Amino acid sequence: MDRDLISKKDLLDTTGISYGQLYRWKRKQLIPEDWFIRKSTFTGQETFFPKDLILARIDKIVNMKDDLSLDQVADKLSPMLLDYELRKSAFSERNIVSRVVLEQYASADPEHTVYSFEMLLTFYAVDKLLQTGEMTMDEGGRLLTVLREHFQKFEGKPCDLIFIRKMGVSTFLLVSAYADIYFDTGVKIVAKLPMAELIEQLRGKLI
Structure with missing residues (x-):
């Protein structure tokens, strides 16, 4: 029943984004709070993400952020197209x-x-x-x-x-x-x- 997860370290290494970018995007609600999953490991508490979702979301943010403000990107990434x-x-x-x-x-x-x-x-x-x-x-x-x-x-x-x-x-x-x-x-x-x-x-x- 476990979803395929990726650790925060592996996510940053794979995507090339920084720790600061990740948490700025979180504050701007470009990445949902619920995707930050705290789990116990042998080194202590670590943060993981649903792998497919987070990789696809970061790819979208990177592709859009040069043409749009982060607020505009957040609007486009709203989880439900409520008015659609x-x-x-x-x-x-x-x-x-x-x-x-x-x-x-x-x-x-x-x-x-x-x-x-x-x-x-x-x-x-x-x-x-x-x-x-x-x-x-x-x-x-x-x-x-x-x-x-x-x-x-x-x-x-x-x-x-x-x-x-x-x-x-x-x-x-x-x-x-x-x-x-x-x-x-x-x-x-x-x-x-x-x-x-x-x-x-x-x-x-x-x-």
């Missing part, structure tokens, strides 16, 4: 999710229906799991319900989507990121998706 909306017809045309997802789960929505970023995210998450071949269409419908009913309760805090199955019965969980979770014997963890990573991926496809 997209018509169903445009969403379909951009092939961000497979056509079968919209046909299965949004067939009743007229083409002029306007989706919020959060709604687009639910379709994107379902499409991701369907593409693995591990999830049925019926399970996809249940996942949509779970996301629509509970994702907003995290209020922007990082969380993970966990898909488990035992004796043919599937369950979806939304849990706080970095939480320790233990399951009953015989539970198969079909997939674990950090929602922050899905948000980053979807943002990249939309803007």
Whole structure:
């Protein structure tokens, strides 16, 4: 269940940024507080980061900071595109999710229906799991319900989507990121998706 992490030392060595830059970007909210993970090691307490997320974020900051102020960069890197909306017809045309997802789960929505970023995210998450071949269409419908009913309760805090199955019965969980979770014997963890990573991926496809 552990996410791939990178230590602060390795992060600075890999990216070439300085300690001062890292913490200035943190103060400017370019890097979320929740990505600074304190863990005990044999040398004491050290800071780690979710590797894929932090490397992608630093690459974006470096590429944008020469043309924009740090405040402008922070606006563009806001974790949720709160004001972003997209018509169903445009969403379909951009092939961000497979056509079968919209046909299965949004067939009743007229083409002029306007989706919020959060709604687009639910379709994107379902499409991701369907593409693995591990999830049925019926399970996809249940996942949509779970996301629509509970994702907003995290209020922007990082969380993970966990898909488990035992004796043919599937369950979806939304849990706080970095939480320790233990399951009953015989539970198969079909997939674990950090929602922050899905948000980053979807943002990249939309803007």
